[in-house]
Amino acid sequence: xxxxxxxxLTVVQPGEGRAGGLAPGIGxxxxxxxxxxxxxxxxxxxxxxxxxxxxxxxxxxEDEYSIVLEGEIGFRSxxxxxxxxxxxxxxxxxxxxxxxxNAGSVPARMIEIISPAGFxxxxxxxADLVAAGPPPPDAMGDLATAYxxxxxxxxxxxxxxxxxxxxxxxxx
Numbered sequence: 001x002x003x004x005x006x007x008x009l010t011v012v013q014p015g016e017g018r019a020g021g022l023a024p025g026i027g028x029x030x031x032x033x034x035x036x037x038x039x040x041x042x043x044x045x046x047x048x049x050x051x052x053x054x055x056x057x058x059x060x061x062e063d064e065y066s067i068v069l070e071g072e073i074g075f076r077s078x079x080x081x082x083x084x085x086x087x088x089x090x091x092x093x094x095x096x097x098x099x100x101x102n103a104g105s106v107p108a109r110m111i112e113i114i115s116p117a118g119f120x121x122x123x124x125x126x127a128d129l130v131a132a133g134p135p136p137p138d139a140m141g142d143l144a145t146a147y148x149x150x151x152x153x154x155x156x157x158x159x160x161x162x163x164x165x166x167x168x169x170x171x172x
Contacts, residue, residue: 020127025052034117071108
């Protein structure tokens with residue numbers, strides 16, 4: 001339930017925010033959570049090592065908006081594919097199978113705006129699991145289900161992996 005009145009003033013300086021790992025080569029830095037925005041949205045940063053890939057997945061509850069800060073990041077959403085450099089923006093609507101990867105030869109970084117807020121909890125819980133050691137086999141699937149996330153098969157994925165020389169994480 002959304003509180004009445006404006007959300008609190010939140011200041012996050014450059015370089016601040018809790019950081020964690022999500023998968024080999026993919027991290028998260030928490031910038032704004034739902035508690036900071038009255039539930040309207042959340043903001044995280046994702047660093048991508050060279051060769052890093054986020055496997056194809058579908059969000060059932062939120063839309064995502066990405067802004068590339070450094071390097072080159074490839075995006076596939078539905079049947080559309082694009083590589084964006086610094087200053088590039090993309091929308092990834094809920095209900096559409098999408099993936100992203102480091103498409104270049106240097107580390108990359110992007111901002112992810114998630115609307116409405118809530119999915120940042122998935123990243124928090126996953127980062128905690130990863131920090132504690134290799135997650136139990138069913139933990140990723142259970143966590144994804146709790147946040148309305150499903151991983152999908154994509155006929156185009158082997159081609160993307162080969163073209164960009166990616167290192168896919170183990171399948172959840």
